[in-house]
Every structure is written in C-alpha cells, then in structure tokens.
Amino acid sequence: MQVQAGGKLYLAGEYAVLVPGQSAIIKNIPIYMTASVKVAPEIVIQSDMFDYQAGLEPDRHYAIIQQTILHFADFLQKRAADLPAFSLAISGKMERQGVKFGIGSSGSVVILTIKALAAFYHLDLSADTVFKLAAYTLLKKGDNGSMGDVACIAYDDLVYFTSFDRQQVKSWIKNESLQSVLQKDWGYCIEPIKSALNVDFLVGWTKEAALSSEMIRLVQGAINPYFLTRTQEQVQELKRAFLKGDKTKVKEALTAVSRLLQDLHPAIYSDKLLLLKQAAHGLDAAAKSSGSGGGDCGLALSFSPEATKILSERWQAAGIELLLLEHVRTNDESKR
Numbered sequence: 001m002q003v004q005a006g007g008k009l010y011l012a013g014e015y016a017v018l019v020p021g022q023s024a025i026i027k028n029i030p031i032y033m034t035a036s037v038k039v040a041p042e043i044v045i046q047s048d049m050f051d052y053q054a055g056l057e058p059d060r061h062y063a064i065i066q067q068t069i070l071h072f073a074d075f076l077q078k079r080a081a082d083l084p085a086f087s088l089a090i091s092g093k094m095e096r097q098g099v100k101f102g103i104g105s106s107g108s109v110v111i112l113t114i115k116a117l118a119a120f121y122h123l124d125l126s127a128d129t130v131f132k133l134a135a136y137t138l139l140k141k142g143d144n145g146s147m148g149d150v151a152c153i154a155y156d157d158l159v160y161f162t163s164f165d166r167q168q169v170k171s172w173i174k175n176e177s178l179q180s181v182l183q184k185d186w187g188y189c190i191e192p193i194k195s196a197l198n199v200d201f202l203v204g205w206t207k208e209a210a211l212s213s214e215m216i217r218l219v220q221g222a223i224n225p226y227f228l229t230r231t232q233e234q235v236q237e238l239k240r241a242f243l244k245g246d247k248t249k250v251k252e253a254l255t256a257v258s259r260l261l262q263d264l265h266p267a268i269y270s271d272k273l274l275l276l277k278q279a280a281h282g283l284d285a286a287a288k289s290s291g292s293g294g295g296d297c298g299l300a301l302s303f304s305p306e307a308t309k310i311l312s313e314r315w316q317a318a319g320i321e322l323l324l325l326e327h328v329r330t331n332d333e334s335k336r
C-alpha cells in the first residue's frame with residue numbers, strides 16, 4: 001500500500017498565527033513524500049533520510065516516526081506490540097545535498113506515517129482526525145509552532161487556518177487520555193479555500209536552511225498588537241480576494257503582509273529573500289518570504305506568462321532556484 005503527503009508554504013499570517021485566534025493562509029505544495037507499508041513479521045521503519053532502518057527501540061533519527069506509531073496504536077486502544085506488524089518505507093526527502101527546502105518535512109513525515117497506518121489498518125480517517133493526531137504528536141514532542149503547517153498538509157489544499165490555545169491542549173495531553181483529548185473541541189478552524197484565481201504559483205528556494213523553531217524563539221518577542229491586528233485584516237482581505245478572484249487585492253494583501261513581516265524583525269528577510277521579493281518589481285506579480293523566513297523558500301504569485309518568465313530569470317540571476325511552478329487554473333480540476 002502506498003500513500004503520500006505533500007508540503008506547505010505560508011502565504012500570509014505567519015508569526016501572527018502563533019497567537020491563538022489569529023489566522024493564516026497556507027498553500028499546499030505538490031512535492032510529495034511517499035510511504036509504502038506492507039505486512040512484516042515485526043515493525044520495521046526505513047527512511048531515505050538515513051542509511052539504516054529501525055524498529056521501535058529508541059532511536060534519535062526515527063523518534064518522530066516512532067512516536068507517531070505509538071500514538072496511532074494508542075488511538076486504536078492497543079499496544080503497538082499487539083497490532084499486526086508492518087514494514088514502513090518512507091521516501092522523497094524534501095531536501096537536496098543535505099540542505100532542506102523548508103516546505104514541511106517534520107509535519108509531512110508525521111502525516112505520512114498516520115496516513116500509512118490508517119491505510120494498513122483499513123481506517124478511513126477524516127482530514128480533521130489526521131490533523132488532530134498529527135498535532136497531538138508534535139505538541140507532545142514540544143514543537144513550538146502553530147500547527148498551521150499540519151493543517152495544510154492534512155487537507156492537502158489551500159487553507160485558511162485559525163489557531164487554537166496550544167497551552168490548553170498541552171495540559172490536556174499531559175493529564176488525559178489520547179481519546180479524550182481528541183474528542184475535545186480545540187477551538188481551531190481549518191477552511192479549504194476555493195480559489196477563483198488563474199495564477200502561476202512560484203516557489204523560490206534560497207538554498208539557505210533556516211530552522212523554524214529557532215526563528216520563532218528569535219522573533220516571538222517582537223510580535224505586538226499592531227502587527228497582529230494589521231496582519232489579521234490583510235489575511236481576511238487575501239481570503240476574500242482569492243474567493244472573488246480579485247488579483248489586484250491579492251497583490252495588495254501579499255505586499256502588505258510582507259511589509260509587516262519586514263518591519264517585525266530584520267532576521268525574517270535575509271538578503272536572498274529580499275532579492276526574491278524585489279524580483280517582482282514592475283511585474284504583474286507579487287513575491288514574498290514564507291513562514292519563518294531567514295532562508296528556506298519564498299514564493300510569488302504571477303498573473304501573466306511574461307511576468308512568470310522575467311521573475312524566474314531574475315531569481316536565477318540571484319541564485320534562487322525555481323523549485324516549483326504550478327499553474328493554478330480554476331477550470332482545471334487537477335489544478336496542476
């Protein structure tokens with residue numbers, strides 16, 4: 001059995017969404033990791049990130065996959081040892097020559113593992129249950145993110161995500177059973193956005209890795225009420241503009257959230273990300289950093305073939321690699 005999980009990139013609302021009740025718009029990235037799962041005499045896990053395989057004995061590299069498996073067993077109200085055993089092989093690392101793309105690796109791996117086990121045990125899990133199980137694993141392990149990434153990856157769609165009180169959920173995780181935590185209303189909202197835009201979506205890779213957890217620690221103290229209010233306004237504007245297919249408003253909102261991020265903290269826009277953004281000047285397009293910034297990927301929305309071409313050329317000249325060019329078309333079911 002084979003399943004897949006893709007990546008994600010923040011279009012708007014990054015950093016603000018760390019505060020419960022704030023919203024972000026996050027785009028699914030059709031670059032997929034694949035998991036193959038089959039019956040085996042005992043549990044074996046193998047990822048193409050590492051040159052060895054593991055079982056369930058503690059292993060630093062496989063810890064996140066192992067935790068996901070243990071929580072999945074708990075979800076089935078069984079011990080992992082009492083479940084039919086499997087061999088799980090994961091491939092499609094989201095990196096090149098050891099430098100990650102920054103499109104969602106840990107969230108993608110957790111979701112991929114959950115989907116693989118659901119397929120193996122013949123469970124039809126909703127995207128919402130997959131999200132909650134993944135967020136449970138990440139929060140329990142101490143992830144300091146908003147979980148917007150897993151919301152997007154679980155739905156594999158463009159989503160509007162409103163964040164929840166993670167401290168509250170963490171205290172439930174500490175004191176209550178997994179079943180009882182999953183049954184509760186966490187207070188988040190995940191809404192897939194049906195975009196009415198015909199647009200080229202470009203992902204530019206800076207080839208400089210940035211760690212989200214460290215960027216969050218660095219920037220968190222700068223988050224202020226002005227930034228939160230203005231960002232929330234622009235996220236709503238962007239959502240409305242996507243739904244209406246209003247490209248002018250889309251460009252305005254992306255430019256506004258980008259400015260807010262640039263003013264929030266100097267670490268967000270690295271030199272490469274500044275070049276990535278400037279490449280859209282004078283074109284029918286808008287470009288910005290994505291997520292925690294400091295490196296990884298930035299993105300652009302382009303509204304004409306000429307703009308797409310010039311933008312890609314400018315990126316190339318700046319040493320930014322065009323990792324993905326997706327022609328998002330409203331009349332094309334596949335959107336690819």
Ligand code: PMV
Binds near residue numbers: 009018
């Ligand atoms: O850099 P990324 O793609 O992991 O995005 C991080 C987005 C933040 O808002 C800064 C953190 C979060 O988890 O919401």
Ligand code: MG
Binds near residue numbers: 102212291296
């Ligand atoms: Mg990042």
